[in-house]
Amino acid sequence: MNSKKWDKVATGVLYFIAGIMILILAFLLIYILVNGLPHVSWHFLTSSAKSFQSGGGIGVQLFNSFYLLFLAMLISVPLSIGAGIYLSEYARKNWLTSLIRSSIDILSSLPSIVVGLFGFLVFSIQAGLGFSILSGALALTVFNLPLLTRNVEESLNTISESQREAGLALGLSKWETVLRVVIPEALPGIVTGMILGAGRVFGEAAALIYTAGQSAPPLDFANWNPFYIASPLNPLRPAETLAVHIWKINSEGIMPDASQVSAGASAVLIIAVLLFNFGARYISARVYRRMTGGQ
Amino acid sequence: MKNYTADDKYIKALDPNKHELAIYTDDLHVSYGSSEAIHGVSLAFERFKITALIGASGSGKSTYLRSLNRMNDNIDGTKVTGKIMYRGLDINGPGINVYEMRKHIGMVFQRPNPFSKSIYDNITFAPKRNGLKDKNKLDELVETTLKQAALWNQVKDDLHQSALALSGGQQQRLCIARAIAMKPDILLLDEPASALDPISTSTVEDTLLALKDDYTIIIVTHNMQQAARISDYTAFFHLGNALEFDETSNVFTNPKIQATEDYVSGRFG
Ligand SMILES: Nc1ncnc2c1ncn2[C@@H]1O[C@H](COP(=O)(O)OP(=O)(O)OP(=O)(O)O)[C@@H](O)[C@H]1O
Ligand SMILES: [Mg+2]
Numbered sequence: 333m334n335s336k337k338w339d340k341v342a343t344g345v346l347y348f349i350a351g352i353m354i355l356i357l358a359f360l361l362i363y364i365l366v367n368g369l370p371h372v373s374w375h376f377l378t379s380s381a382k383s384f385q386s387g388g389g390i391g392v393q394l395f396n397s398f399y400l401l402f403l404a405m406l407i408s409v410p411l412s413i414g415a416g417i418y419l420s421e422y423a424r425k426n427w428l429t430s431l432i433r434s435s436i437d438i439l440s441s442l443p444s445i446v447v448g449l450f451g452f453l454v455f456s457i458q459a460g461l462g463f464s465i466l467s468g469a470l471a472l473t474v475f476n477l478p479l480l481t482r483n484v485e486e487s488l489n490t491i492s493e494s495q496r497e498a499g500l501a502l503g504l505s506k507w508e509t510v511l512r513v514v515i516p517e518a519l520p521g522i523v524t525g526m527i528l529g530a531g532r533v534f535g536e537a538a539a540l541i542y543t544a545g546q547s548a549p550p551l552d553f554a555n556w557n558p559f560y561i562a563s564p565l566n567p568l569r570p571a572e573t574l575a576v577h578i579w580k581i582n583s584e585g586i587m588p589d590a591s592q593v594s595a596g597a598s599a600v601l602i603i604a605v606l607l608f609n610f611g612a613r614y615i616s617a618r619v620y621r622r623m624t625g626g627q
Numbered sequence: 628m629k630n631y632t633a634d635d636k637y638i639k640a641l642d643p644n645k646h647e648l649a650i651y652t653d654d655l656h657v658s659y660g661s662s663e664a665i666h667g668v669s670l671a672f673e674r675f676k677i678t679a680l681i682g683a684s685g686s687g688k689s690t691y692l693r694s695l696n697r698m699n700d701n702i703d704g705t706k707v708t709g710k711i712m713y714r715g716l717d718i719n720g721p722g723i724n725v726y727e728m729r730k731h732i733g734m735v736f737q738r739p740n741p742f743s744k745s746i747y748d749n750i751t752f753a754p755k756r757n758g759l760k761d762k763n764k765l766d767e768l769v770e771t772t773l774k775q776a777a778l779w780n781q782v783k784d785d786l787h788q789s790a791l792a793l794s795g796g797q798q799q800r801l802c803i804a805r806a807i808a809m810k811p812d813i814l815l816l817d818e819p820a821s822a823l824d825p826i827s828t829s830t831v832e833d834t835l836l837a838l839k840d841d842y843t844i845i846i847v848t849h850n851m852q853q854a855a856r857i858s859d860y861t862a863f864f865h866l867g868n869a870l871e872f873d874e875t876s877n878v879f880t881n882p883k884i885q886a887t888e889d890y891v892s893g894r895f896g
Contacts, residue, residue, distance in 0.1 A: 424703060494740035498802070500701060502753035502809055503730035512756070517743050624743045624789045 361602065368599025371592045377600070380550050381577065386589035390597050392548040395564055396571040397604075400465055400544060401534050403567065404472035408480055409526060411473075416484025416522075421510050440478035445538040447475045452542035463570040468544025475539045476529050483525030487518040516623050520616040527615065531608030535601060537575035545570035546580050574601050631886035633666070633868045639877075641671045649674040649813055649843035650695065650732070655709035655719075657690050657699060664690045666867045667709065672813075672860075677835060677844040679854035679875065682864030683895065688847040689737075691864070692815050695845065696732040697725050713813075730757070733811035737818040739798035741790035741805070746773075746782055749790045749801055750808045757809070768808055776804035777834045796827025803834060807842065814838065816846040820853065832857050851891060855879050863887045 375389060382388030423429040451471030461467040491514050499509030515522075548571060551564045558565040572580070574597055581587075581594045641648060651671035657664050665687045672678050680688045690699065697718070699705045711719040718728050741749050750772055751765045759765060769786060773779035778800040782793070790801055799819055806814060816835075820828040828850075835844055835857055848854050854861055854875065861878040863871040863886070871878060871887040882888040889895045 492740070494736060494738055495742065497698060497701070497734075497736060498740045498742060498805075500726075501696065501698065501729060501734040501736075502805070503726050503728075504753060504756060505726050508756060512752070513742055624745075624791060 361606075364595075364598050364602050368595040368597070368602075371596030372599055376596055381548060381593075382587055384587060386587055386592075388587060388589075388593060390574060390577060390593070390600065392551055393572055393574045393577040393597070394600065395551065396465070396544070396548060397534055397573040397575070399564065400468050400472065400540070400571060400573055401530060403465060403469035404476060404533050405526070405530055407469060408473045408477045408529075412477055412480035412484050413522070415477075415481040416488060417510060417515075419481070419485045420488035421506075421514070436478045436481055439474070440482060442475075443538070444475055444536060445541075447471055448539040448542050450474065451539065456543055461568070463543065463545030463547070464568045465544055465571045466567045468540045468571060468573075469567070471539045471543040472533050472536065475536065476533050479532070480525060480529050483529070484518075484522055487521030487525065488514055490521065491517050519623055520620040523619055524612045524616040527608055527612035531605045531612075534608065535575050535605050537573070537579045540573055540576050541579070544573060544576070546572050546576055548572040548577070574604075631865060631870065631884075633866070633870070635884055635886070636868070636870050637883040638669065638869065638872045639874070641673055646671075647674040648672065650711065650713045652691075652695070653710040653712065655691070655694065655707065655711065657687075657694050658706050659690075659702070660704045664867050665694070668867075668869045670862055670869055670872055672843060672845055674843050675839060675841075676859040677839055677846060677857055678860040678862065679858035680845065680847045680862050680864060681849070681851065681854050681890070683890070684849075685866075686864040687867040688864050689817050690867075691869075692817055692845060692847050693734075694719075695813075695815055696729050696734055698734065700725060730809050731811050732813045732815065733806035733809055734815045735799070735802050735806050735817070735819050737821055739795055739802050739822065741793070741798050741801050743789065743791050745787045746790050746793070746801060747786040750805050753805070753809055772804040772808045773801075775807060775834070775838060776800040777830050777837075778804060794827070796823045796830065799823060799827070799831060800834060803831070803838075807838065811842070813843045813845065816844065818847050818849060821849060828853070851879075863890060865890075 377389060377394060378391040379389030380392045381390060419429065419433065423432070448471055451467055451474065455461045455467040455470045456463060495513055495517065496509055499513040500506070504512070549562065549569065552560070552562040553564055555563050556565055557563050558567065560566060561569060578594055578597050578601065581590050581597070585594070587593065648671050651669070653669050654667045655665060655669070656667055668691055680692060682688050693699045694707050695711060697707070699707060707719055709719065710717045713728070713732070716723070742752065744752065747769055750769050751759075754765065754768060759768070770779060773782065778797060781797060790798060793801060799822070803819070820831045823831065832853060835846070838844065846858065858875045860872065861875045862869050863878065863884070865886055871882060871884045873883070878887060879891055882891060886895075
């Protein structure tokens with residue numbers, strides 16, 4: 333066969349593989365949405381779960397998911413940006429930095445259930461945080477930080493060395509160059525990574541089962557004092573998230589409408605994750621335009 | 628390859644009483660890790676003149692040029708010894724504020740490297756960081772530098788478009804405008820026209836000739852005609868040594884060193 337034919341065959345195979353992936357994704361999405369959306373209502377989204385009767389909602393779990401996500405990102409975003417900048421811009425090539433890089437790679441490939449058990453032992457038991465939002469947020473940070481750090485580092489690495497030289501040759505200090513030349517250019521990539529990371533955290537269950545816990549005590553949405561036990565903001569209360577809720581219903585749910593609640597919750601979860609993904613594309617495109625085109 | 632010995636040199640001395648020197652190096656050595664790339668180069672550059680650095684690939688022109696504003700500091704493992712004298716100060720010495728020094732000795736690179744910002748911001752970025760805030764002054768700076776770089780007429784209607792949308796030649800002239808917006812004394816250019824087409828190249832050359840009134844220019848070039856056209860002095864580099872330095876007309880018509888003669892006549896190697 334000549335190379336032209338091979339080219340056609342190879343292209344065909346690639347299209348075929350891509351087609352299969354799209355089909356699987358489409359099937360999953362349609363299946364989950366068709367099964368779940370009929371059960372999603374305003375009541376479902378806002379009321380709290382019921383253990384034994386039907387008609388329970390996912391309001392508290394939904395709130396917990398977002399709050400946990402917020403806290404986890406609050407910790408991991410600044411840390412990952414700092415670590416990523418250090419690794420990309422300042423770290424010299426020596427055994428210490430390659431050790432740090434390998435550690436980050438190993439950490440990022442740990443199964444999340446291992447992170448969860450580690451969080452359970454260290455944050456819940458040793459540090460005495462129990463099953464709490466704080467334990468959960470810390471576990472999520474352990475789960476998320478390596479990936480975010482690598483993302484920041486790689487986004488910065490894609491910026492050509494000539495941009496740094498341009499800044500330095502104008503008499504800017506290294507830090508000014510990093511802060512005002514390199515980071516703005518890398519921002520679309522960094523933001524995309526952060527949002528995709530947020531989506532990953534939002535859908536995470538295994539790392540939270542033994543850290544944030546599996547119970548969602550009713551919340552008093554009238555009291556936002558973080559020290560009050562039923563306050564939504566209290567970081568020391570146990571907080572089952574949406575993903576954990578789905579896992580729990582499917583393994584031991586005994587309410588009569590367990591499968592409907594599970595289907596509805598899955599649909600909400602998948603929509604949220606999709607929103608994160610589309611949001612990432614949209615926002616990074618906007619950031620890119622803002623960064624490159626004048627004011 | 629023919630062997631040319633480094634002992635056979637002709638470096639014209641510039642009498643400081645007749646020629647005002649902008650910068651000179653004294654026995655400059657540069658090494659990357661354990662290998663030395665510049666083996667003791669002493670050259671002087673006259674103020675408000677254009678000096679061309681020519682020589683074969685790998686002869687150390689970029690290395691030498693980049694050490695003049697200490698851009699090599701940023702490469703791990705480089706070592707620069709010897710003196711670089713600028714305004715009576717050894718800027719290769721300790722205690723020099725490198726960032727401050729680079730405001731006086733600007734640089735334009737081989738590949739155009741505008742920031743991915745607007746044309747306007749590319750030029751005003753560093754002056755703003757330096758404390759120039761007045762909007763009128765900034766506007767004026769953008770206009771004068773773009774005019775000096777022969778770019779104003781092409782971009783004046785759309786100063787806020789992204790610099791990345793410009794052609795390669797326009798980007799390079801923007802980089803020149805950006806460098807002179809800092810009002811440096813000395814402008815170092817490393818093959819600024821090598822990525823450009825002939826028309827853009829000749830525009831850049833005209834730009835440099837016009838800038839000569841206010842700036843001392845040191846330019847690396849592979850293009851012998853370019854060196855002959857625009858420079859007042861030429862230094863010929865070979866294997867990390869400057870073998871000949873003289874007025875450009877002498878270097879091209881009457882070189883004193885065999886290696887230079889072979890190189891400029893294309894019989895090199
Ligand atoms: N970053 C670096 N690390 C190690 N060695 C380097 C580095 N840059 C240059 N060299 C070496 O230093 C020597 C001089 O290189 P330099 O780039 O200064 O030559 P040049 O005259 O500018 O060549 P060209 O005309 O190809 O640009 C070469 O042997 C090169 O391999
Ligand atoms: Mg070079």
